[in-house]
Amino acid sequence: MTTHGTAAPTDFIRAIINEDLKTGKYGGRVHTRFPPEPNGYLHIGHAKSICLNFGIAAQYGGLCNLRFDDTNPVKEEEEYVESIIEDVRWLGFDWQDRLFYGSDYFEQMYEYAVQLIKAGKAYVDDLSADEVRQYRGTLIDPGRESPHRSRSVEENLDLFERMRAGEFADGSRVLRAKIDMSSPNLNMRDPAMYRILHAEHHRTGDRWCIYPMYDWAHGLEDSIEGITHSICTLEFEDHRPLYDWFLEELGVYHPQQIEFARLNLTYTIMSKRRLLQLVERGHVTGWDDPRMPTVSGLRRRGYTPESIRSFCERIGVAKTDSTIDVALLEHCIREDLNKRAPRVMGVLRPLRVVIDNYPEGQTEEVDAVNNPEDPDMGMRKVPFSRVLYIEQDDFREDPPDKFFRLAPGREVRLRYAYLITCVDVVKDERTGEVVELHCTYDPETRGGTTPDGRKVKGTIHWVSAAHALEAEVRLYDRLFTVEDPGDVADFESVLNPNSLETVTGCVESSLAGAAPGNRYQFERLGYFCVDSKDSSSGRLVFNRTVTLRDTWAKIEKKL
RNA sequence: UGGGGAUUGGUCUAGCGGUAGGACAGCGGACUCUGGAUCCGUAGGCCCAGGUUCGAAUCCUGGAUCCCCAGCCA
Numbered sequence: 001m002t003t004h005g006t007a008a009p010t011d012f013i014r015a016i017i018n019e020d021l022k023t024g025k026y027g028g029r030v031h032t033r034f035p036p037e038p039n040g041y042l043h044i045g046h047a048k049s050i051c052l053n054f055g056i057a058a059q060y061g062g063l064c065n066l067r068f069d070d071t072n073p074v075k076e077e078e079e080y081v082e083s084i085i086e087d088v089r090w091l092g093f094d095w096q097d098r099l100f101y102g103s104d105y106f107e108q109m110y111e112y113a114v115q116l117i118k119a120g121k122a123y124v125d126d127l128s129a130d131e132v133r134q135y136r137g138t139l140i141d142p143g144r145e146s147p148h149r150s151r152s153v154e155e156n157l158d159l160f161e162r163m164r165a166g167e168f169a170d171g172s173r174v175l176r177a178k179i180d181m182s183s184p185n186l187n188m189r190d191p192a193m194y195r196i197l198h199a200e201h202h203r204t205g206d207r208w209c210i211y212p213m214y215d216w217a218h219g220l221e222d223s224i225e226g227i228t229h230s231i232c233t234l235e236f237e238d239h240r241p242l243y244d245w246f247l248e249e250l251g252v253y254h255p256q257q258i259e260f261a262r263l264n265l266t267y268t269i270m271s272k273r274r275l276l277q278l279v280e281r282g283h284v285t286g287w288d289d290p291r292m293p294t295v296s297g298l299r300r301r302g303y304t305p306e307s308i309r310s311f312c313e314r315i316g317v318a319k320t321d322s323t324i325d326v327a328l329l330e331h332c333i334r335e336d337l338n339k340r341a342p343r344v345m346g347v348l349r350p351l352r353v354v355i356d357n358y359p360e361g362q363t364e365e366v367d368a369v370n371n372p373e374d375p376d377m378g379m380r381k382v383p384f385s386r387v388l389y390i391e392q393d394d395f396r397e398d399p400p401d402k403f404f405r406l407a408p409g410r411e412v413r414l415r416y417a418y419l420i421t422c423v424d425v426v427k428d429e430r431t432g433e434v435v436e437l438h439c440t441y442d443p444e445t446r447g448g449t450t451p452d453g454r455k456v457k458g459t460i461h462w463v464s465a466a467h468a469l470e471a472e473v474r475l476y477d478r479l480f481t482v483e484d485p486g487d488v489a490d491f492e493s494v495l496n497p498n499s500l501e502t503v504t505g506c507v508e509s510s511l512a513g514a515a516p517g518n519r520y521q522f523e524r525l526g527y528f529c530v531d532s533k534d535s536s537s538g539r540l541v542f543n544r545t546v547t548l549r550d551t552w553a554k555i556e557k558k559l
Numbered sequence: 560u561g562g563g564g565a566u567u568g569g570u571c572u573a574g575c576g577g578u579a580g581g582a583c584a585g586c587g588g589a590c591u592c593u594g595g596a597u598c599c600g601u602a603g604g605c606c607c608a609g610g611u612u613c614g615a616a617u618c619c620u621g622g623a624u625c626c627c628c629a630g631c632c633a
Contacts, residue, residue: 009572009573010573011572035633036633037632037633039632039633069633071632071633072632072633074632075632075633128631129630129631132630132631133629133630136629137561137629138561138629139560139561139562139628139629140560140561140562141561142561143629170631171631173631174631176631183562184561184562184563185561185562185563185628186561186562186628186629187562187628189629192630192631194631195631196631197631211631213630213631213632213633214632214633215633218633234563234564234565234626234627235626235627235628235633236627236633237563237564237627237628238562238563238564238627238628239628240563241563259564261564261565261626266570272633314571314572314582314583315571315572315582316571316572316573316582317572318565318571318572319564319565320564320565320566320571320572320626321564321565321566321625321626321627322570322571322572323570323571324570324571324583325569325570325571325583325584327570327583327584328570328571328582328583328584330583331582331583331584332583334595334596338595338596339596343593343595369592372593372595372596373596373597402594404594405594413592414592415592415593416592447592448592449592450592456592457594458594459591459592459593459594460593461593521593521595523593523595524593524594524595525593525595526595548593548594548595548596549594549595549596550594550595551594551595552594553594554594555594
């Protein structure tokens, strides 16, 4: 893979690598890995880690493995493996032939465990989970040694072998490292290395009924793969001494663990457990619901891999707990789509407009620019006729100050078409709702120009009624109403009831063959993409990725 | 009150003894056939207290605050 973006910043991790390179610590090698557990879909926080690990490998001409940390069969599923592979690839990264699974090393890990038992550094404990907890002590009080701690090597070997053979029930025994029950670091108080789990593993089936714990397995996986810099999140800082202890006692290759702060985003929940809950309780339609911060959700929402990578680069890497303003993510997708998305006209909430002085039955085509940011994207023809739809928001019967759009007696420009003046307003007799406008057009202003030099402040978008394509448009907003839903005990109570509004609008005819996943800018509204699941040629469905910056909304708010 | 980490404008982030910089957000303006984009301008910060030094965000001492750890989860 190639390096994305411009010169990567030298954060504290790269500073460490630079130093290691200088001292030749790993013989000039840089080898990282992204080690997800396949128990959920990847989210934007994982994207940060992916960009970091793969980005560093690319930058230093090193390698980055994709490795599934699949040591807990009761939580992991093949579906998650597949989605993770798809997501990492979609983000633009490549692990070549280095797709690994922790479960590939189960036999090796078992042998290492036997080695530790033989060295008198591990023992089989018969205490129940509850007893183990009681023996562990507390944050301030030391723990007590298990009565089984001093079993002979032979007995431990025999017991461990029988654990593997399936002679014991789940939870009845565990293999523990023999370290220090009075360590102030609780992770060092004889942590469990293996637990008995008679569960079907998505890869190893029923070959095993004992499974390694993360702390035991993870460092071994890194060691076996020859990882140089084992990058993980802050909460594992306390585990590093244990990681180091295992590798030291085994006398095997020893990578260096470095911890950084995980990503938090305002108005967003990032915990897999909670995301799962949103899915299971039906608050969203699935892991790939466009409101989800998952990679698949962002993809379906219309985010580009480039925008996500750019975001991950901008947020930086440090050890400070931080919460990034979701506005930065939005900035990144606008920035990317502004340059690349073709412009198109679509009306979300149509208001019928009849051009009284335009010949009935006549149609003409006006020229429209596909992307003012990129002349290479060319021009297109847009049909114009007597009856149009404009945005309801673009008309006010009683326009406030600074409202430049249409109002009774007002003249505005129809983008790329003509200047029109509103001459009559038709309302529903019962509700008083404006249902139709009558306007006149100035034939001299074709293409939106004013031969007499007259200035028109407002330009609005429109779609010819006779040519319009009906489209379902899903208007997404943030999922939560508060900045930090993660701090709210019952985060479901703080869900935004208006996170999705579905409208039936109409779009210009050039969108007829719009392919799923295609992204467009609906002029003056925002960026939209064709929904990859629900859209078809017979029924167009668009997702709003993000609105355009809306200066008028700000002005109006202050009025 | 055990251990491990962290603390720079609203939010992120640079700085490594020598004028505190950038991004996003905010505010003001210019320009505009998208109230978009672009451009220009502007406000706002070193957790606190001592000390070392000609000079401290940076070094030292003490304190404060926040985060993580008592799964047979990762």
